[in-house]
Each structure stands twice: as structure tokens, then as C-alpha cells.
Amino acid sequence: MNQIWIIAKRELNSFFDSLLAYIMIIAFLGFTGFFTWLYGRGDVFFRAEASMDAFFGVAYWTLFFFIPALTMKLVAEEKSSGTLELILTKPVSDWQFVSGKFLSILLLILISLVLTLPYYITISSIGPIDHGAVWTGYLGTILMSAAYISIGIFASSLSSNQIVSFLLALFIGIFFHLLFSMIAQSFSGLLGDVLDWLSISSHYQSVVRGVVDSKDIIFFISIVVLGLFGAEAVLVRRNLSDN
């Protein structure tokens, strides 16, 4: 655990040192703030009700694009600069390495989300707000972010080119984000159910709506674990003979 934390801390520091973290946080707050307060259609004033739905709706899409931009360098950069060899010959296992990377981005997302709490405080002072729905909304957003971070790390481990990693993460992500649920609508029966179950959007929606089902939690955790295992497996693959 200690090693995971040390790696996550270094990664997080490098994000803040390189300004990437600030840019990402400001852009995130800017986007979500604009669509929550100013956009005109669908914002808080248009709806004339004290709810965070507008915010979560925007966060859902913003994070979908931002997370791959953050995760793309995590493994790819270490591969291309050779530091992967350096770090993995320290007392660090492949799994600790991958988990540390995961933790760093998750913390960055948490920081961004904490900074949106003023939205919540302001809206709740305008009118009666469903507090439970806000907290499950945050929970859903965190779970969804965790899933995309994990997918992003897996994509990053597949290539030593950051752009390839970014596009790959978006490509894998769009299936979970949009396509599975769209395709599911045109199928009935088992196939439709399976596709619907695979869709992050349907699980996200059910959590955000305020229904925290253990099935949804298990779904998100499975995606996280699968993605990280995938990334670890790709790293271990350097040992296979036909490589």
C-alpha cells in the first residue's frame, strides 16, 4: 500500500508541477459552471428548481473526454522514456505501479469534484434541494470516473505513444458510455439485457437517480479491476518470448 501511495503522490505532484492539473481543473469548473448556471437552456434558472441534475449531466460528458487526456501519459510516457525499467527494478510490483497510477488520477478527480461543492452550497441556498440525490450523484460520478481511469490506464499500457493511448481510451470508452446502451435498444431478450448491463450510462443513471444498488457498485468495481488487471497483464507481457 505504501508503494502505491508513493507512486500516486509523485504522479499527482508532477500533474501540479506541469500545470496540467490546474488547466484540467479550471476547464472542468468552467465547463460545468457554464452549463449549470449560464447556458440558458437546461441550466438551474431555466429549470427553476434547486437540483444538481444539470451539473451531473455536464460532468458525465466532460469527464468522459478529460479522463483519457489525463491517463494517456501514465504508462505510455514511462515506456517511451525508459523510466518503466527504472521504477519496476525498484521494490515495486507491476500491480503496485498500475494501482498507484490509478490512485493519482482518482485523487485529481476527487479534488476537482470537491471544488464543485460551492455549486451545491449555492443551489441549496436558492431552494429546497434533494440532498440525497446530490450525494448519490457525486458517488455515481466518482464511480464512473474510476471506471474510465482504469480503461484509460489499460489503453495507455498498450502503446508508447500518448496520442494513440488517448484515442484508444476514447474508443473503448465510447462503447461503455454510449454505444452499448444504444445498441441494446435495438435488441430484445438476453443480448439486449447483456448490452444494457455493460453500459456505464445505465448504471450511472440509476446511481445518480438516487438508487444505490450493490449491483451497480459491483459493476463499476469490476470495470476498475478488469482494466487494472489488463494493464498489469500488458506489462507482464514483456516477459513472454515472442514479444
Next chain:
Amino acid sequence: MDIVVENITKRYGQQRAVDNVSFQVKTGEILGFLGPNGAGKSTTMKAITCYLSPNEGDIKVGGVSIHDNPETIKMNIGYLPESNPLYTDMPVIDYLKFIAELHGIEKSKTKDRIREMVDICGLEGEKHKKIAELSKGYRQRVGLAQALIHDPQVLVLDEPTTGLDPNQIIEIRELIRKIGKEKTVLLSSHILAEVEATCDRILIINKGKIVADGTAGDLRKKAQGREILKVGIENGNFNEVFKALQGINTVEIVDFISKSGNTFEVQSKVGESSKRAVFQTCVDNGWFLTELTPTETKLEDIFRELTAN
């Protein structure tokens, strides 16, 4: 802490980068790993440091197998990889602190260790700079500092002196020799003089196979086999001198280098030395001996002979 490499083979596709290699490095020994580019030096080092696992064979460091407990081995090894990869966006001090944390050095000791490393590796003036701003030589020092920071029992250095200027090279060599007295050091190089100056033992590897193993002296003797003397004689008739030299019974072949200066190349029979006999012949005939130099086979020649086909 010994390193024992037992019959390791590492394949990349069809190519065997390391082919059934076995050797040992004992505590307090500095082993020089020598070979042309692509001979398998780095691959072997990567296997020892648990970055790559070999397809066949086993490596034990301090009795612990890389297959059983790589984390323990990694704790005991200080490794400087070939291209010296570093997190260039970090300042030197932060970087060393990060590595110290990964090695589990106690917080109270970390500061002292870092100060010591900065001292030893001569990084005092650069310690607050970002690694990206450093020259190649200073980066190499940072690489050494990170390899040494946890006071490892085993040191694996892949081409430690590349990019350093001559003064720095001498400093680093002295440092390695100092460390090598108590620890196990394996260093690779393709510079012969460096290995000869630093190492107790030399291992030459070519195309994944070990082609020579021994001290610099051993290797020379092995390749040389027979003594070659450069002899200069004055005051004598050229033909007489030539005949007299050939008449010495330990001499195999006499060749003349220059007729005017009366210098000859005298090759002795295997295992024999002709120095005394040459001198005695001159004394007996009243000739003046101007030169008697043993020609040493250079390690370069041995290296070229062993690694060229």
C-alpha cells in the same frame, strides 16, 4: 551477497539474446561485463534486476531466486539502467527522495542519505535544478546516486561512465572501486580500458554467449601464449646477429623489423622466455644491446579476436 547466474536463456522471437549463460559474482568482487553492442549484456543485467525474466534458467542473488522472490532481490540491488532513464520533470532532491521512499528508507535517515549521495556524486551545485536542465554528465551522476541511495549489497551498472568527461570518469571509477571492496558489483562496458582499470575479473560476451572469463592478466596470457620480444642490437653484422638469435634454443622464430636499425622481433617457444639468453648472446659476442622490450598483446586484440567473425 553473491550473484549466481545459472544457464539463462532469453529469446526475443527467434533470436537468442542470451544463450545458456552461467557465471558467478562473489561478494567484494567487481566483475566487468564486456561485449560489442547487442551482445546480450543489457539483457542479462535486466534479468538480474528482475525486469525481464529469462525463458530458461535461474538467477540467485544472495541465495534468493528471481522466480521466487523478486521484491527481496530488488531491495538489495542498486541498478543503473543503460540509457539512464530519469523523471526529468523532477528536481534532483525530490527525485532522490522519491527513490529513497520507494526503498523504504526511514524518514529520519532519508535526509542524511540524500546529503551523502549529493556529496559523493558531486551534485551540490545542481541539487535544486530540474533533472531536465542537467547536462548528460550530471544526469549520469543522478543515476548513480539513485542506484546507491539505499546502500545496496549488489550494484548493477550498465555502462556507468557514458557521457562523462575524463575527470568525472576517473572519479566514478574510484567510487566504484571503493564500493566494490565490500559489495558485489557487476558493470558493463564496451570500453576495454575502463573494465581493465576498474574490474577484478572480466567476462566477455558475444552473440549471447560467454567467450572469455578471467582477470585481465589471464586473458592476456591465454591469447598470447608465447613471449614476443623486440630486440635492438648494434655493433654486430646483421646476418651474424640474425643467425645467433635463431641459434638460441628457446627461440622459435626471428623476424627483422628494420635492417638499418638492426631491430628484430624474437618469438619464443610456448611457455619459454628468451630474455636472458638474448642478453647472454650479446655479452658473449660483444654486441651492444639497445632494446629489449616485451611486446604485450593488447586486450583490444583479444577482444577483437574473440568477438569478430
